[in-house]
Amino acid sequence: MDDRLLNYYERELTFIREMGAEFAKKYPKIAGRLLLEPDKCEDPHTERLIEAFAFISGRIHKKIDDEFPEITESLLSIIYPHYINPIPSMSVVSFEPLKQSISPAGYRIDRNTTLYSKPISGTPCRFRTCHPVTLRPVEVVSAGLRDPNTSVKGAQQAILIQLKTFNDLSISELDWGSLRFFLNGPGQHVYHLYELLFNNVCYVECDSTNKQGITERISLTPDNIEPVGFKPDEAIIPYPLRSFPGYLLLFEYFCFPEKFLFFDLNGLNKFRHPDLNNTLDIWIYLDRNAKSNLVINKDTFCLNTTPVVNLFKRIAEPIRVEQRKTEYRVVPDIRRQEATEVFSIDSVTSSSVASSGKGVDFKPFYSLRHHLGEDDGHDRRAFWHIQRRASGRKGDDGTEVFLSFTDLDFNPADPGVEILTVHITSTNRDLPARLPFGDPSGDFDMETAAPVVCINSLIKPTPARRPSLGGALQWRLISHLSLNYMSIVQGGENALREILRLYDFDNSPATRQQIDGIISLQSKHVTKRIGQSFCRGVQITIEFDEDKFVGTGLFLFACVLEKFLGQYVSVNSFSQLVARTVQKKEALRQWLPRSGNQILL
Known part of the structure; x- marks a missing residue:
């Protein structure tokens, strides 16, 4: 349940009571028939009507306020989709090989292999491997x-x-x-x-x-x-x-x-x-x-280890198109709604069209191509778009996805089909947080047969998390679009800290401490020999406070920043990071110049 609705309801109820007081002063005879007084209402029926109207108007007010974040959410879904999708559970697993069955050439377990956890309340969690694993x-x-x-x-x-x-x-x-x-x-x-x-x-x-x-x-x-x-x-x-x-x-x-x-x-x-x-x-x-x-x-x-993530492909429950509806909730599994959550919509199709009997592959409204030369067979085009909202169920921190259809002018459109088939990538919602950890017989099972004795988690699966929705998305979108390589470098440590804070989804003390561990950032233009020629680039010196990284990895953090800054550089240029700490005179490390690969056009 979105807690903001309570604030809207209380605000509308307060407004109605204040206006009721003004009404009672101006029209005391009519207010007397309604038993309406400046600070209370003796008629229980009138009181219930006031509360019901406050609830309805509160929802309308909230919907109006949410319309602008819909635009920013849609833009983020195109350029930074990881910012609005749920953050699934992650872990690292180890495969214990069956010794007598492994040949000298090894046995390969491909990337995206499905793993099933032990059932929780009758439902196993589905993870997939992120690296190929060769059992040697x-x-x-x-x-x-x-x-x-x-x-x-x-x-x-x-x-x-x-x-x-x-x-x-x-x-x-x-x-x-x-x-x-x-x-x-x-x-x-x-x-x-x-x-x-x-x-x-x-x-x-x-x-x-x-x-x-x-x-x-x-x-x-x-x-x-x-x-x-x-x-x-x-x-x-x-x-x-x-x-x-x-x-x-x-x-x-x-x-x-x-x-x-x-x-x-x-x-x-x-x-x-x-x-x-x-x-x-x-x-x-x-x-x-x-x-x-x-x-x-x-x-x-x-x-024999690999990261795993709680993501899996599936087909959502079929959606029956109704003329009275403009949006449809996408339900991954009607029998396990508490154990499934939509991560992303992969495609929207239909195999039943009333007039032609031909299938339709609907295109997303927010995309780089709208396939203007195609239509749905009815001389009109319908495009789908989604909105993600907080779940309305009590005690559920997950999100729900609603599917709508529009034309190119963003007016509601009839998809012209009877049944919609939605292919999605799904998670198991908050179920992985309840998974047992360290079972001697294994924590996971493979979908296919393999020479493996057991599969164990080396790290307890992380809880699922969700980036904040609503007005916060506006600031994050503006920050991402306004910050570029030069603004980060020229803006110094404050600009770098600002963009790093955009990824502190949990607002955790440990993450804040790492970000605050960046003491200073300086840059200068340098010329270095890259290959057989000379090139002009930027040398960036970042000074850290080692005391802010106790129990975490300062060097790993610096490695990530070095790769991050290197991604910004255009071709025919380079970046070079020098990491220092306030505790030591010598540099922690000076990386080799990293050639840019950003295409200017």
């Missing part, structure tokens, strides 16, 4: 901090990860490709470990011994450790290509920062000796010592 016949048997194994220039400490194959397979038999790890553990440990891996690695080597006891060693570079989560095909939330990808990075970071705690180790296919044993030691050398309280064990580096 190998496991982590130990991990920890060690003294350097060999003499490496600048190495102060090393991280040792020991792997062992299934069924005594030789290391050289495996089809390695890249090996993806997830950093699992408390935030104060994994975020520091993330910084060590991407800011302090000076050398990587991998050792394996053959049956004669001779060690084969391959050398890797820090670039062989590749971050995961920043590429478009690694996004958790679907978004159109016309949306600015930099905002999606901010959105996913503030909603689920754990999605960035993955990394790929490349180059393991360099092992050529055919007679290696079943163990592999990965030595990652660091140019600094880790914090004394850093805890690393075999559970810190998890294989």
